[in-house]
Each structure stands twice: as C-alpha cells, then as structure tokens.
Amino acid sequence: MTEPVLLAPPRRLIDATIDGEPVRVPEGTTVLEACAGAGTEIPTLCYGDTLTPRNACRVCVVEVEGARTLAPACSRKLEPGMSVATDSERVRHSRRMVLELLGSSVDLSTTPGVAEWNERYGADPDRFGPRAEPAALGVRDARRAGEHEPGDGTEAETVEQPAKVDNDLYVRDYSKCIMCYKCVDACGDQWQNTFAIGVAGRGFDARISTEHDVSLPDSACVYCGNCVEVCPTGALSFATEFEMRREGTWDEGRQTETTTVCTYCGVGCNLTLHVQDNRIVKVTSPHDNPVTHGNLCIKGRFGFQHVQRRGEGERR
Amino acid sequence: MDLRFLDEAPTAVERDAVDAVLGPPESGWDGGIRQDADLRYARGGHASRERRDLLLPALHAVNDRVGWISRGALDYVCRRLTVPPAEAYAVASFYAMFALHERPRRVVHLCTDIACAAAGSGALRDRLAARLGPPGGGHGPSRGAEAPDAAVTWHESPCLGLCERAPAALALQAGDPARYAVAAPAVAEDVDALTGGGPGTAPGPAGSGNGHHPGPRTTYASAPLPGNRPEPAPASAVPDAGSPDHVLLRRIGRVDPLSLDDYRAAGGYAALREALRIGPAGVLREVNESGLVGRGGAAFPTGRKWSATAQQPDTPHYLVCNADESEPGTFKDRVLMEGDPFSLVEAMTIAGFAIGARTGYLYIRGEYPRALRHLENALALARERGLLGTGIMGSGLDFDIEIRRGAGAYICGEETAIFGSIEGQRGEPRTKPPFPVEKGLFGKPTVVNNVETLVNVLPILLMGGPAYASVGTRDSTGPKLFCLSGGVRRPGLYELPFGATLRDLVEAAGGVPGGRSIRAVLLGGAAGTFVRGDELDIPLTFEGARAAGASLGSGVVLVLDDTADLLATLVRVAAFFRDESCGQCVPCRVGTVRQEEALLRLRSGASSPDRELPLLREVGRAMRDASICGLGQTAWNAVESAIDRLGLFAEPPSAPGGPRATVEDTHQTAAPESGAATEEAS
Numbered sequence: 001m002t003e004p005v006l007l008a009p010p011r012r013l014i015d016a017t018i019d020g021e022p023v024r025v026p027e028g029t030t031v032l033e034a035c036a037g038a039g040t041e042i043p044t045l046c047y048g049d050t051l052t053p054r055n056a057c058r059v060c061v062v063e064v065e066g067a068r069t070l071a072p073a074c075s076r077k078l079e080p081g082m083s084v085a086t087d088s089e090r091v092r093h094s095r096r097m098v099l100e101l102l103g104s105s106v107d108l109s110t111t112p113g114v115a116e117w118n119e120r121y122g123a124d125p126d127r128f129g130p131r132a133e134p135a136a137l138g139v140r141d142a143r144r145a146g147e148h149e150p151g152d153g154t155e156a157e158t159v160e161q162p163a164k165v166d167n168d169l170y171v172r173d174y175s176k177c178i179m180c181y182k183c184v185d186a187c188g189d190q191w192q193n194t195f196a197i198g199v200a201g202r203g204f205d206a207r208i209s210t211e212h213d214v215s216l217p218d219s220a221c222v223y224c225g226n227c228v229e230v231c232p233t234g235a236l237s238f239a240t241e242f243e244m245r246r247e248g249t250w251d252e253g254r255q256t257e258t259t260t261v262c263t264y265c266g267v268g269c270n271l272t273l274h275v276q277d278n279r280i281v282k283v284t285s286p287h288d289n290p291v292t293h294g295n296l297c298i299k300g301r302f303g304f305q306h307v308q309r310r311g312e313g314e315r316r
Numbered sequence: 317m318d319l320r321f322l323d324e325a326p327t328a329v330e331r332d333a334v335d336a337v338l339g340p341p342e343s344g345w346d347g348g349i350r351q352d353a354d355l356r357y358a359r360g361g362h363a364s365r366e367r368r369d370l371l372l373p374a375l376h377a378v379n380d381r382v383g384w385i386s387r388g389a390l391d392y393v394c395r396r397l398t399v400p401p402a403e404a405y406a407v408a409s410f411y412a413m414f415a416l417h418e419r420p421r422r423v424v425h426l427c428t429d430i431a432c433a434a435a436g437s438g439a440l441r442d443r444l445a446a447r448l449g450p451p452g453g454g455h456g457p458s459r460g461a462e463a464p465d466a467a468v469t470w471h472e473s474p475c476l477g478l479c480e481r482a483p484a485a486l487a488l489q490a491g492d493p494a495r496y497a498v499a500a501p502a503v504a505e506d507v508d509a510l511t512g513g514g515p516g517t518a519p520g521p522a523g524s525g526n527g528h529h530p531g532p533r534t535t536y537a538s539a540p541l542p543g544n545r546p547e548p549a550p551a552s553a554v555p556d557a558g559s560p561d562h563v564l565l566r567r568i569g570r571v572d573p574l575s576l577d578d579y580r581a582a583g584g585y586a587a588l589r590e591a592l593r594i595g596p597a598g599v600l601r602e603v604n605e606s607g608l609v610g611r612g613g614a615a616f617p618t619g620r621k622w623s624a625t626a627q628q629p630d631t632p633h634y635l636v637c638n639a640d641e642s643e644p645g646t647f648k649d650r651v652l653m654e655g656d657p658f659s660l661v662e663a664m665t666i667a668g669f670a671i672g673a674r675t676g677y678l679y680i681r682g683e684y685p686r687a688l689r690h691l692e693n694a695l696a697l698a699r700e701r702g703l704l705g706t707g708i709m710g711s712g713l714d715f716d717i718e719i720r721r722g723a724g725a726y727i728c729g730e731e732t733a734i735f736g737s738i739e740g741q742r743g744e745p746r747t748k749p750p751f752p753v754e755k756g757l758f759g760k761p762t763v764v765n766n767v768e769t770l771v772n773v774l775p776i777l778l779m780g781g782p783a784y785a786s787v788g789t790r791d792s793t794g795p796k797l798f799c800l801s802g803g804v805r806r807p808g809l810y811e812l813p814f815g816a817t818l819r820d821l822v823e824a825a826g827g828v829p830g831g832r833s834i835r836a837v838l839l840g841g842a843a844g845t846f847v848r849g850d851e852l853d854i855p856l857t858f859e860g861a862r863a864a865g866a867s868l869g870s871g872v873v874l875v876l877d878d879t880a881d882l883l884a885t886l887v888r889v890a891a892f893f894r895d896e897s898c899g900q901c902v903p904c905r906v907g908t909v910r911q912e913e914a915l916l917r918l919r920s921g922a923s924s925p926d927r928e929l930p931l932l933r934e935v936g937r938a939m940r941d942a943s944i945c946g947l948g949q950t951a952w953n954a955v956e957s958a959i960d961r962l963g964l965f966a967e968p969p970s971a972p973g974g975p976r977a978t979v980e981d982t983h984q985t986a987a988p989e990s991g992a993a994t995e996e997a998s
Binding site for chain 2 (some may be wrong): 055056057058059061069070072075090093094097098101102104105127128129142144145146147148150151152153154156157178179188193195196197198199200201202203204205206209210211212214218219220
C-alpha cells in the first residue's frame with residue numbers, strides 16, 4: 001500500500017539535551033516525542049495521540065534547565081540548546097504527588113499503567129486518610145462554583161459517585177474521571193463536532209457534563225463512542241464492558257482483537273473487534289488508521305449485535 | 317453548525333434581556349421567528365459564532381434581569397450566538413455569580429475573607445444564617461417560597477475588595493435596572509437592611525439618580541437598594557486624600573468621578589495630547605525609560621511588554637486592562653476606578669495608541685458595581701466628546717474600549733485566563749509559551765496591564781520617562797499604591813514613592829491601636845507571604861521584598877494583631893484557593909483540597925504537626941512546581957510562610973529554614989499580570 005507523501009516545508013534540525021544525552025530533532029518536536037524517539041518512557045494520562053495536548057494531568061512533567069517551574073513534556077517543544085531532565089528528584093516528586101493526588105480522589109482501578117507508576121515513583125495514594133463516602137447521583141452536578149462545605153479534614157474528599165447509566169450503548173462512570181478533557185475534545189471541534197459535553201463547574205467540583213446534566217438521550221450525543229475511544233481511565237466504557245466488569249466476567253487475557261473494515265458504508269473505516277468467548281464485547285479503531293484516526297460512527301462502533309445473533313438455539 | 321437545543325422557550329423578559337445585549341434576531345436561524353426565506357438559505361453561521369465573546373455579557377443580562385439563568389434563557393442565548401448548549405452551560409457554571417437554578421432576585425454576598433474575618437464577619441454570618449438559613453438556601457422568614465420575587469438569599473464571598481471598611485457585604489438585586497447596595501463596615505442592622513425590603517418600588521431608568529442630567533444608561537441603577545445607607549464616597553478609602561504628594565491619587569476626592577469636565581479641568585487628557593504629539597515610538601521610549609513594571613503582581617517591565625507587542629506583524633493587536641482585582645486584601649484598582657475613572661480611560665487610550673490596538677477590553681470583576689457604573693459613564697461621555705472612537709482629539713487615532721464584566725472567578729485575573737473569559741470560553745489559564753504578546757486575546761498579539769500600571773502611564777508622559785524613573789529606587793521606580801487593612805488605626809489606600817519601609821507605611825496608617833502588637837503582616841495577599849511583626853524594616857520595594865524572601869505582589873499589606881487567629885486565617889486562605897482553582901490541572905485541583913484538609917485536621921487537633929507538616933510541604937512543593945498557572949503555584953505560599961516564618965505549629969528551628977528562594981518569583985505569578993511575564997523575564 002502506498003502512503004500519501006506529505007510535502008510539509010522542511011523543518012530545521014535543532015540540538016538539545018535530554019538527561020545529558022544530546023538529541024537532534026526537527027524544530028517543533030515536543031519533549032515527549034523526542035523522548036519516545038530516544039527510548040525514554042514518560043508516563044502520560046491526559047495526552048492523546050490523536051488530540052491536541054491539554055497538559056492538564058501534569059504526570060508527564062519534566063525539568064527544563066533554568067525554568068522556574070516544571071514543564072509538561074506532552075506540549076513543551078524542544079528549543080535549541082534546551083536541557084531537559086526527565087527523572088530528576090524534582091520531576092519524580094511532582095509525578096509521585098500527581099499520582100497520589102489522583103489516586104486519592106479518583107478510582108484508578110481500570111487505568112492502565114498506574115499500578116506500575118505508583119511502584120516506580122513510590123506513590124501512596126492512601127496517605128491522605130480514609131476516602132470520603134461517594135456522593136449521591138446528581139449532588140456533584142448541582143454544586144455551585146466557588147463554594148464548598150469544609151468538612152473536618154478526617155476524610156479525603158473524592159469525586160466518586162454512582163455510574164450514569166442512561167442508554168444502552170455506553171456508561172459514564174465519573175468516579176473514574178481524571179478530567180483529562182479528552183472526551184470533550186473528541187466530541188467537540190477536534191473530531192466529532194457534536195459538542196454534547198463540556199467541562200462544567202470549577203475546581204474540585206469540575207465535571208464532564210451535558211447541558212444542565214440532562215441524560216445522554218436528551219443531549220446532542222450521537223453515540224459515535226469517540227469519547228469512549230479516547231478515555232484513558234475506563235470512566236467511559238461500552239455497556240457490555242461495564243456489565244461484564246460488574247459480573248466479574250471481563251477478562252482481557254481471553255480476548256482477541258481482529259481488525260477489519262466496516263461494512264455499513266463506503267468510507268472504509270477500520271474496526272478492531274474485541275472478542276471474548278466468541279462475542280464482540282467492544283469495538284475500537286486503530287488510531288493510526290488514515291481513514292478514522294480512531295474515530296467511528298454509531299454504526300461501526302455499536303452496530304455489531306446482528307453479527308452475533310445466531311438464532312435461539314445457539315444463544316446462551 | 318448543526319446544534320441540538322433543548323427546545324425550552326425563554327420568557328419574554330429573558331428574551332428582552334438577551335436582545336438588549338445582542339440586538340434583535342435577524343431570522344429563524346439565530347433564534348428569531350422562522351420566516352419563509354429562512355427555508356431557502358441559511359444565515360448566521362460564522363457571523364453568529366464570531367460574536368461568541370458576547371456570551372458572557374448575554375449571560376449577565378439574564379442574570380441581572382431575572383436573577384438566574386433558566387434552561388429556556390440559556391437555550392435562547394445559544395441559538396442567538398450559535399453556541400452549543402453544553403459549552404454555554406460549561407461557561408455559565410464556571411462562575412460563582414451565575415445561578416442555574418431558580419433563586420431569589422436579591423443575593424447578599426457576605427465577605428468572609430481574611431480582612432473581614434479579622435474584623436468580625438463571623439457574627440454577621442451567624443446573623444444571616446439565623447435569618448435566611450444556610451448559604452444559598454433561602455427565603456426570608458417572613459417571605460415564603462411562593463413569592464421568590466420578594467425573597468433574598470445569601471452566600472459567603474471571597475474578598476469583595478472593601479477591606480479598608482471591613483467587614484463588608486454586598487447585595488445585588490436583579491431587575492430592570494439591577495440594583496445594588498454595599499454595607500461596609502457592616503453592623504448587624506446593615507445586614508438586616510440588605511436582606512430586608514422587597515424589590516425597589518421605584519424602578520426609574522438606570523443611571524438617572526443624580527438629578528442633574530439623565531446620564532448614560534448604566535448596568536446598575538445609581539440609587540442603592542432602598543432602605544440602605546448610601547455608600548461613602550470613593551475618596552473615603554484614601555485617608556490622606558488631597559495630599560499634595562499624591563501622583564496617582566491626586567484627583568481622588570477632588571473631582572466628580574462622573575464629570576468629564578472636572579477631569580479635564582484637573583489636568584485630564586494632557587497626557588494623551590502629549591502622546592499624540594510624540595507618537596507611538598515616543599510613548600514606547602518614555603515608558604521604557606521610566607522603568608515602570610507591572611503593578612498587578614508579576615512586576616514585568618511594561619515598556620518591554622508594549623514594545624514586543626507593538627512589533628508583532630500579526631494584526632489586530634489588542635489591549636486588555638485587567639481590572640479583575642480579586643487578590644484578597646487588594647482594593648487599589650477599585651478606588652482608582654470609582655474615584656478617577658477617566659484616568660483609566662485616558663491611559664488605556666494611550667496604551668492602545670502605543671501598541672497599535674484599536675480595541676481595548678476593560679475586564680472588571682463582577683463584585684464592583686460602583687466602579688462599573690462610573691466606568692460605563694466615563695466611556696459614554698468620552699465617546700460623546702470624541703475622546704474615544706474614530707479620530708480621537710482630531711488626530712488619526714481610532715480606539716475604543718469595551719467593558720467585560722467578570723462573574724465571580726478569581727482565576728480570570730490570571731493573564732491568560734482573562735482571554736478565555738473575554739472570548740466566551742471558560743476562564744482557564746493557557747499554557748505558555750506562546751506568550752500573550754504573540755498569541756493573546758483571540759490568538760492575536762495582546763498587552764495585558766493592571767489598572768494601576770496603566771494609570772502610571774499618565775505621569776510618565778507628563779513628567780517624562782527619566783524624571784519618573786528618578787522617583788523611588790533604582791530598581792523600583794515611581795509611586796506605588798498600598799492597600800492597608802487589618803489591625804491599624806486608619807486602614808485605607810496609601811500612595812508612597814518606592815523606598816518606604818513597612819514600618820513607615822504602618823505608621824502612616826496611625827500604627828496599631830493601643831495595647832495591641834503586630835503578630836504578622838500578610839504581604840501580597842492570599843498568594844503572598846507572611847512576615848513577622850519584628851520585620852517592619854523591610855523596604856517596600858521589589859528588590860527589598862525579594863531580598864527579605866517576601867514579595868509586594870499587588871500591594872496588599874494586611875496587618876494581623878495579637879488577637880488574630882492565625883490558624884483560622886490559614887484555613888480561610890486554603891479554602892479560598894480550593895474554591896478559586898479552575899480545576900484544570902491535578903496539582904492545584906486536588907492539591908488545594910488536600911492542603912485544606914490537612915489544615916482542618918491541625919485545627920481540630922485530629923492530627924499533629926509532625927504528621928501534617930511534611931504532607932503539606934510535599935503537596936505544596938508539587939503545586940508550586942507542576943501547576944499550570946500562578947494560582948496553583950502560589951497556593952501554598954502563605955501557609956509555608958506561616959509555618960517557616962511565623963513559626964506557627966512551633967516547629968523546631970532546625971527545620972528546613974526560611975522561605976524558599978523561589979518564593980518571590982512564584983508568588984508574583986498569582987496576581988493578575990502574571991506567570992507569563994515572569995517566565996518571559998527568565
């Protein structure tokens with residue numbers, strides 16, 4: 001298969017230093033990209049390979065020599081002569097604190113990588129005390145900006161609340177939401193242009209919300225599932241996955257992934273079918289697919305039931 | 317855009333309020349009645365979306381008229397501006413002054429911030445709670461829920477910028493026109509008056525209250541809510557008003573702030589005339605030579621900022637005046653805007669001329685109704701006389717100013733968050749680089765200056781840059797305003813040339829009342845640092861404060877005497893940062909919560925300093941190092957200085973000593989003109 005040749009203007013090469021090693025990269029390369037090229041692993045949460053960096057989570061911070069504060073690797077571009085440290089004591093401290101602060105306030109149980117990073121940075125999310133009781137559904141959504149009930153500090157406040165199940169296709173479990181903004185960007189002008197959700201409220205009470213917290217069927221949502229595709233923590237998940245996790249039957253080790261072409265229309269989107277026990281449990285799309293960049297529509301994403309309708313005799 | 321709306325209709329009043337800001341709709345495409353022609357072609361589109369910056373004014377219009385923003389009203393605003401409802405909801409829910417649930421028309425904001433708490437706002441809070449129930453609750457005991465029109469609710473508020481008259485309370489009442497009343501210093505009866513009474517029975521056109529001439533239409537009526545005492549004149553905030561030594565405050569108390577003739581008679585518009593004579597390059601030269609640095613807190617050289625913007629090839633250039641003065645303890649900009657509003661209009665015109673901007677945005681915080689009224693009046697009069705608009709003063713200069721009103725969000729004073737707020741987005745800080753001088757408001761080269769900074773440009777042009785630079789010290793030139801509050805005899809706004817010590821300032825304010833001693837002084841506001849009562853020899857200059865490991869910030873000098881409850885003050889500071897964090901980045905969003913929780917545990921005795929101080933230090937360090945903007949980066953400053961400098965919790969003296977070397981830099985970034993500037997400098 002031939003790839004289209006992009007004739008972007010040639011980019012000047014610049015010299016910089018990462019962890020003492022000289023690197024030469026095209027101008028405009030971010031620290032994260034340069035590190036990936038050099039084989040240096042940097043943890044990321046809010047970074048999305050198909051989205052503009054929001055640098056909100058700050059778990060990817062690095063130390064730029066001479067700068068007053070740490071810089072997010074995902075969005076900071078390397079400059080000529082810049083010297084970057086990706087594993088200094090300052091960096092490790094901030095990464096550890098970000099992991100502890102997130103871990104103490106959000107359910108990260110389904111976030112890939114977190115357990116390993118906690119280990120690597122020595123993060124102990126339980127150090128802030130016992131977790132506060134989850135809020136009832138709707139309580140967080142009703143909070144007024146700039147106001148809170150100060151407790152007595154003996155419990156660590158969390159964002160936990162019951163999952164929002166208001167449609168047959170996907171579930172919003174905001175107990176697991178780290179506010180990475182990726183779903184909002186995917187729903188908005190970066191991909192889908194549906195604008196069904198935004199970041200409402202402020203501070204610790206900021207949350208992803210439809211207008212007035214109306215249910216998804218009453219919102220502008222078109223169920224493309226592109227928000228689910230980019231969610232880094234499992235806060236957004238297929239209803240099938242959510243159900244199976246609740247029943248304890250979700251087992252990625254038993255799943256196969258098959259990439260095929262969607263049959264609904266002529267666009268030619270790649271679908272990756274995640275199959276467990278001969279049932280499609282989730283559909284994604286490869287982020288490097290030039291047709292989809294990971295995005296699908298409701299049909300490709302959720303319209304798979306007919307394939308596994310095999311007659312009464314074979315149904316479980 | 318193919319948007320989906322809720323299909324909830326606005327009331328006629330809501331529709332009128334929105335149309336008063338946006339003009340009537342043109343077709344069915346932008347919220348009007350659908351006509352036959354609408355079926356044949358689409359209108360609006362880009363034209364509607366380019367008015368996105370009117371989202372905040374439109375939300376204000378509804379909130380001002382009705383008291384809250386209903387689903388129908390929000391839907392209508394979205395149709396008018398082609399804004400997705402989820403985005404408009406995201407914006408509206410960002411601000412403390414907007415309500416998205418029905419509430420009474422009158423809202424009392426009781427300041428419970430540092431200065432007011434020290435002056436006894438606690439008793440007022442108890443009184444309000446007894447009369448109206450918990451914050452946000454409420455209807456008056458005598459007025460049932462069946463008559464929300466006649467009822468009132470209340471909230472605790474962060475600093476209202478009335479610290480010289482603490483404790484303060486502000487009542488805002490929706491209507492046509494909206495009305496307000498201020499009680500400061502407030503006693504129990506004042507608070508009763510703010511909550512009492514119904515909606516004003518004599519509406520009358522807004523801005524017509526002075527009896528002489530109709531005056532331009534302003535957002536708020538000129539007469540206060542009935543039943544309340546009139547607010548003292550702006551000059552009452554300046555204890556030595558009329559002093560011949562004043563430069564920045566020289567007109568305060570001497571001129572009628574509503575009269576352009578008065579302003580001109582007192583030397584107004586001489587600086588603009590001079591600017592037009594010497595040209596933009598001449599203005600840049602004078603400002604550069606003056607050594608003026610930003611007064612909002614970051615102390616970045618104004619001339620450099622202006623020159624860098626003026627040179628940008630991208631157009632248009634914008635000027636933003638940051639009047640979102642929200643740093644607890646700061647009220648200098650309020651006094652300038654209330655007492656001498658034309659000086660700000662003139663200074664903005666000069667700045668716009670120098671940097672090549674045709675539009676200036678004046679972003680004023682929502683809690684300053686009187687300053688807003690005086691500025692609206694000043695803009696209207698200046699336009700009438702050809703001092704704004706096209707061909708100003710017969711020259712080829714075209715420049716105009718638009719006012720944008722904040723709605724209760726400290727973060728919007730951050731120099732990039734202010735762009736989001738003006739553009740009709742959430743007031744979230746942006747990552748730098750790119751810096752505002754390259755990509756600022758609407759992605760264009762922008763200068764953001766604090767009110768006091770801009771007003772300094774007038775004496776610079778009248779005296780000449782070098783003469784101005786000879787005032788003060790070598791590294792801190794010119795006069796400076798200091799907001800003195802707390803335990804001194806004559807709190808208020810003081811103007812001193814740079815070089816005076818903290819002691820000079822406290823003595824100018826009459827010192828502390830007999831029998832009291834100074835326990836601590838908070839320099840620079842909530843984002844600033846505490847110094848001890850025995851450190852009054854600190855020179856009040858940028859370099860002097862820095863050498864002492866403190867910072868001037870926005871000029872807050874809040875004196876806490878030996879009766880002050882320091883731990884309670886710290887808990888309030890922590891609550892402030894938790895409330896005002898925008899929530900974008902993890903270190904600040906969660907760190908401010910954990911900081912408050914640790915201080916609450918210390919206050920209740922549930923835990924010990926041995927356990928909590930290391931935790932506070934670790935959280936604080938991450939907030940300082942890894943937060944996006946100055947708010948998070950400075951959220952731990954005051955707490956750290958209370959621990960290390962004041963020895964609160966009596967940590968052994970061997971503990972890692974003294975405030976960190978970075979304190980002064982980071983601290984400054986919190987205040988309005990902020991982060992970018994400091995980083996730019998480095």
